[in-house]
Amino acid sequence: MTSELHQIKRIFDSFQMPLSKEWLESCIEWCKQDNLPTNYSIKHLQNMIYEQWLLLDLRDVEIPSLPEGLNSEKKYTLTGVFYLQVLQVIDISKPKLWQIQRIRNKVGKNTEVEKDFGKRVLQLTLTDGVQEVEAMEFKAVACLNINSPPGTKLKIIGPVMVRNGRIMLEPAHVKVIKQSSQVISIFMLR
Missing domain, CATH: 2.40.50.770 (RecQ-mediated genome instability protein Rmi1, C-terminal domain)
Incomplete structure (x- = not known):
């Protein structure tokens, strides 16, 4: 796990926000492609990922958090x-x-x-x-x-x-x- 991925995952985990590693990796990659300045900070990346999470349909990533049944x-x-x-x-x-x-x-x-x-x-x-x-x-x-x-x-x-x-x-x-x-x-x- 890259340092950025680990840091971002740890931040979202601290808020008990379940994110799949696959979604987070692809989101970081998307953010880096054309959406972040070259001298971005972790805070900037975290805010972009958060904005993408707001737009995400949770049914697409299928991470259960509620008790089954x-x-x-x-x-x-x-x-x-x-x-x-x-x-x-x-x-x-x-x-x-x-x-x-x-x-x-x-x-x-x-x-x-x-x-x-x-x-x-x-x-x-x-x-x-x-x-x-x-x-x-x-x-x-x-x-x-x-x-x-x-x-x-x-x-x-x-x-x-x-x-x-x-x-x-x-x-x-x-x-x-x-x-x-x-x-x-x-x-x-x-």
Whole structure:
């Protein structure tokens, strides 16, 4: 393992971010080809790799981090730190018609869409790259919203309850890792 690869891997490991050696090697090679200045620093390389990780579909690298069979657990406490990817977000407190019309921007007059349906309850489909799990707001999580795009990365910090295979989300246990256009270095989130 090269010195750079070892240093970068150690940094990401310290944040409990699972990266495959193969992906990391190819990412470093890609960064070096045309995307880094000749006198780059490890910090610069690490930030570029982080930006690429934000764009990565975790299903492409298939590194499991969640306990196997989590979605079949009746009562479980998830401990540790997990980086998961959003596949889908639904507000289960609102009718499907409302959500479809909102997605298509076809909110018309005299429709029930304009009604206030009360508090929202977001249900998310998440993946660690291998296993898909459902997560649901147990308490409203301000950093999540119905418009969170697929691919958004979440940092789940245990202990978190899992009931009937669903991760029960609370504000203290969820951080949205910003997409590339709004990158905040993960190393500042520690």
